[in-house]
Amino acid sequence: MSCTTILVGKKASYDGSTLVARNDDSPSGSFMPKKFTVVTPDKQPKVYRSVISHVEIELPDNPLRYTSLPNAVDGEGIWAACGVNELNVSMTATETIASNERVLGADPLVVYSPAKGRKNTANYVPEKIGGIGEEDIVTIVLPYIKSAREGVIRLGELLSKYGTYEMNAIAFQDENEIWWLESIGGHHWMAKKVPDDCYVVAPNQLGLDSFDFEDAFNEQKNYLCSSDLKEFIDDNHLNLALYKAFNPRDTFGTHSDLDHIYNTPRAWVAQKYFNPNTSKWEGDDADYTPLSDNLPWCRIPERKITVEDIKWVLSNHYQHTPYDPYTNGAKELYRPIGISRTDVLALVQIRPYMPDALKAIKWIAFGSNVFNTFVGMYANITKTPKYLANTTGDVDSHNFYWASRLLGVIADAHFNRCLPNIDHYQTAVMSKNHELINRFDKEFENYLNNKETSGTLFCEKANEEIAKMLEEQTTKALNKVVYSASCLMKNSFSRSDA
Structure with a gap:
């Protein structure tokens, strides 16, 4: 799915909340109706079966209640998108990312293949079960975690065991921390805690630009990863650092012409909004342009960030630039953040100053963000209002x-x-x-x-x-x-x- 994610640490937000938001966008030429629901423990499956990959996963007992933004039309699976469980732990899944050919050759994606031929004949080939993906991840992780860190660990174990058929990034959030996990090839992954005073904009790219292996394999204060990630990098000659420090984006990511049309311009325009004076954004001597591959993964904003700021950025269509599709004679070069095929935007705000029952607010908007509005709902619920739950095809x-x-x-x-x-x-x-x-x-x-x-x-x-x-x-x-x-x-x- 082609999406845009924004993460805001508690010291960078206007009220001390952690803020995590994501546009859930359909592929070009399509969109999927969505609805706002709650999954109670009695509705959570004991054994989960993926519609896309046919993988079956036995789930733990005693799941937690959680909110969900699933597809309103049957046929493609649940696609829960974003949720908050009853312990005020949240996750959004997923931000589709990409990896380079060397990584995918070293650890291929686990892709489903249907059976071929007729059973009990010489040419019969049974189906090949695929790994997990965006359809599945919220459903098999969120009901079983008590913190953002636990979410990273559980998903990491599932990726290592079952693999994935696509490259994804996933955000986990509680009132204290935000963690960002990026999958690497079919079975590997790495995760980093968002600094409390920073924000992150993720536009369908593998974004991490630094990683501390010493911390990941010892104290694990700010970094986590696959248990064999260092060996995977060394055995497959993936580290491209010459003299400078290891850079995951260089090692695992992509720097294609498509990135410069589809991905980096979104990070550029978002950082330009949050840091208008910190860097020079336009002109021959610009620090960063829509084509820059070296935009920082996280930055300290020039002022504290509000819910309205995030909505504006995730609605952005390059207004006040030459690339605005609503301006006569605009250069329609770059994929806007606020695009026609957004299905749902969800922002979870976890407020540390409120009682547990009122801590989590789930802000929701459906359709194209240029024209829609956010609505904020309390997440500590067992049912949702009909107006947001009765979507059909x-x-x-x-x-x-x-x-x-x-x-x-x-x-x-x-x-x-x-x-x-x-x-x-x-x-x-x-x-x-x-x-x-x-x-x-x-x-x-x-x-x-x-x-x-x-x-x-x-x-x-x-x-x-x-x-x-x-x-x-x-x-x-x-x-x-x-x-x-x-x-x-x-x-x-x-x-x-x-």
């Missing part, structure tokens, strides 16, 4: 996914005319959403004094009120955008009936 403006998709389709064709409607909608929803969360946060202590009211029930009732506001504002925005676009139809005529 049929277009229906009575759910948030399809209403968001319709807003984008209509407004995109009349961008300048509809932009004020979209801007007002996004501001209205976010303002009211913050207002409601602030109110519910303050009311929670009173609810705790009522022994008949659980924290989970409180959060569910709060989410229903937030969803009601969201539906009202989305319907209002859809009405305005339809009107604005209707007035610009090609078969209009200036004269009314005589």
Whole structure:
């Protein structure tokens, strides 16, 4: 999946929360309806079977409850995308990345092959089971971890045992830490803790640009990896460092022409937003350009980062640059972050200053981020509001996914005319959403004094009120955008009936 991820350490965020966000984008020419659900322990399988790779994995007992953003249409598997479990541990999976030919030759991907021929005949070849991938990873990891670090360790063990059929990067988050894991070939992996005062932008590239093997094989304070990673590198002559320190991006990653069209421009425009004055971004003497292979994996921002900052960056279409597709005569060279085929954007905010029952907020947006809005929901729940859960494969403006998709389709064709409607909608929803969360946060202590009211029930009732506001504002925005676009139809005529 072609996605963009942003990670923000707790000292770099506006309120001390860890923030992890990812655009879940479909391949070119397609999109997948999504919904917001909760998986309770009784709904978690005992044995998991992948639709794509046919791998079967026996899962541990006693799974935790967790939220999920699965496909709303059957046929391709679960694709849970992002979730928060009941211990306020979160993960988002996955950011598809790439590795070079030398790595893939040394540790090939574990790809499913269907059976050939007829059983009990001489030419019959049985199916070859594949490894794990994006379809599976949240479902087989998140219900069984109690910290971000545990998430890295569990997934690392699964990758080593079953392998993977694709290159992926995965973020794990709790209130204290964010960890970033990148798979290497079919069975290897490495992970690094995001520095608390930094942010990371990951645009479909293997991004780690430093790694401390001494720490990974001893204290494991900031680094973790496959148990045989050093031998794998040495045996296959993968380390390209001449005099400088080992660089995972050089060793395992790619530096192709496609990267310069599809990947690095997204990291460039995002870092340009968070660090406008730290580096020079344009001109002949620029420190970094859309073609730079040496953009830092993590950076200290020039100011603290908000939820709204992340939404803006993950909606970015190169506005205020020559590459904006909505500008006449634009050079359509680079793949924008805010693209038409985004299925869902999820940002998890884990707030260390709140009681456990209210720590995690899950911010969700469906469809193209240029035209949609975030909505923040409490994650400590056993059910989700119908407006976000009732998505099907049929277009229906009575759910948030399809209403968001319709807003984008209509407004995109009349961008300048509809932009004020979209801007007002996004501001209205976010303002009211913050207002409601602030109110519910303050009311929670009173609810705790009522022994008949659980924290989970409180959060569910709060989410229903937030969803009601969201539906009202989305319907209002859809009405305005339809009107604005209707007035610009090609078969209009200036004269009314005589």
